[in-house]
Amino acid sequence: MKITPTIRAELEQFLQQEGLTLSKFGQIAGMNRGIISSIVTGNKSMSINQLDRITEAMGLPEGRFYDLFIENYIIDHPPNMRRIEPFLYRCAELEKLDAIRRVVGAIMDNLLYSPKLFEIAEGLLAQGRHGAALILYEGVAEAEKYQHSERLAICQYRIFKIQIGNDQEKNFQSALQFEPFVKRLDAIDQLDAFVDLANVYRSLRKWERVEEVAKDLRALGKAQYSIAQSLKREQVKKPLRPLFFYIAFSSSLIGGANYEQGNYELALQAAYESVDLEWVKETDKETKHWKNLFQEWGETNVCLSKLMAGNRKVLPAYADLITRTKDEILPGLWNIMIAANRYSMDVDDILNRFECEISNLHDHTKIQTNDQQNINNQLVGVLSELAEYCLSRGQYEKGVRFLLDGMRKSIIINDERSILRYRIIVERYQKFVLTEAKTEYHNLESYARRLSY
Structure with missing residues (x-):
């Protein structure tokens, strides 16, 4: 036709x-x-x-x-939101994102339509239609970029969260774009925004930025906790987690940033602070749940700080602690292997103990979670340390297998730091790995050269 x-x-x-x-x-x-x-x-x-x-x-x-x-x-007609709203929802349902872009482009010259488009975007986000919602948030943010409105800050927050994915370089750019808008959010939204921002910087190993965000989180958390305690009624708007969480979590973040930068005494001090929760007055079920978690995390971080300082004696205790929670095994193994390579520790007994978990490392990439960027970072990290450990001990077959797996994953997530780490390992052990890893190594080299241009 x-x-x-x-x-x-x-x-x-x-x-x-x-x-x-x-x-x-x-x-x-x-x-x-x-x-x-x-x-x-x-x-x-x-x-x-x-x-x-x-x-x-x-x-x-x-x-x-x-x-x-x-x-x-729609085009060249006065916008009729009673017609446009159902049309946008239907386009989102059918994944017709280009049609949504055309509508947004046609009506967003007039700021009067920003509130309604923002409302529609919120509705689409609630339905899980992130691609469609992203277009609307971007349209509203562009229209209001000179308004300094709270709605603009919320749009930037939503855009940031939707865009976080497997590509670490894109995650970094998204974080940089969002960070100037955090303090324009209302205080309650700021708490969760600081947590999300810190988690992205943590996955990127930007430890100075993690510490800066954590300090802002701590100050805001303490202020909001004090306000909540002084009120005789419950606050209408609440954050996603109990208020004390944000204070304790900030200590945990600061501790992590310090030990990653080699400041083990400061890391140990922060770990002790994160478990000192006698000041928390609430006794409800959710509070008890988080207090127990911080107690477990704090014990683990105390051991970790000592381990990273070279204390071999805490290794068995640390290995026991990371088995208490399934989510702690991957980062825990990474920490063990970092210490093993840094201080020439023999951890063959630990590797035998976690043989099943190591064999199934890639299962962590099959289930998408809100913290996937950290999981990806941990996976490429532990694979590089396992490769280094095995190759340095003459276990070439195992070492090359870990090396290839890690090289492929680091390219997939576009993590320049990890790519450099793998290149260094290959060059150090090239006479043992080039034959087996020739194709992957050249792919890595080609990709690294493109990143440098």
């Missing part, structure tokens, strides 16, 4: 070709004859529901006329 300028013309041509009366077509489409007649004569616009019925009755794919709908009823 030849495309004509209007949906009305398409419908007229179809009726003529099929020899259908308005009444007969109305029966097929489930619409009365009067509505069909008004659409054909151009006396009435149509809703997206009516368009979908007409499209189905014509035997055409869903969304076949959406571009024409935009041309006929």
Whole structure:
């Protein structure tokens, strides 16, 4: 069928070709004859529901006329949100993201439509339609970029969270774009935003930035906890976690940043602070849950700080601690292997103990979580340390296997720091690994050269 300028013309041509009366077509489409007649004569616009019925009755794919709908009823017409809103939801349902972009581009010259588009974006986000919501948030953010509004800050927060994925370089750029907007959020939203931002910087091993964000989180958390204690009624808006969490978590972040930078005494001090929770007055179930977790994490971090300082005696205790929670095994193994390579520790007994977990390391990439960027970072890290450990001890077959797995994963997540780490390992042990790893090594070299341009 030849495309004509209007949906009305398409419908007229179809009726003529099929020899259908308005009444007969109305029966097929489930619409009365009067509505069909008004659409054909151009006396009435149509809703997206009516368009979908007409499209189905014509035997055409869903969304076949959406571009024409935009041309006929949105572009160069005063925006009618009663028509646009259901159209955007339907486009999101059918993954017609280009159509959504056209609508946003057509109406966002006028700031009056920002509140409604923001509301629609929030609705789409709640439905899990992140791609569609992202387009609307970006449209509102662009329209309001000079407004310094809280809505602009929320849009930037939503954009940041939606964009976080497997590509570490993109994650870094998203974090940098969002960070200037954090303190424009209201205080409660800031708490969770600081946590999200710190987690991204943590996955990127940007420890100075982690510490800066953690200090902001601590100050805000203490202020909000004090306010909550002084109020005689519950606050209307609450953060995702109990208020004390943000204070204790900030200590945990600062401790992690310090030991990663080799400041083990400061790391140990922060670990002790994160478990000193006698000041917490709440006794509800959720508070007890988080207090128990911080107690476990704190014990682990105390051991870890000592281990990273070269204390071999705490290794058995640390290995026991990381088995208490499944999520701690991957980062725990990474820490053990870092210490093993740094201080030439023999950890073969630990590797035998965790043989099953090591064999199934890639299971961590099969289930997507909100903390996937940290899991990816931990995976490429532990694989590089395992490769270094095995190769340095003459276990070449195992070492090369870990090396290849880690090289592939570091390219997938676009982690420049890890890519450099693998290049160094290959160059150090090249006479043992180049034959087996030749193809992957050249792929890594080619990719690294592209990153440097």
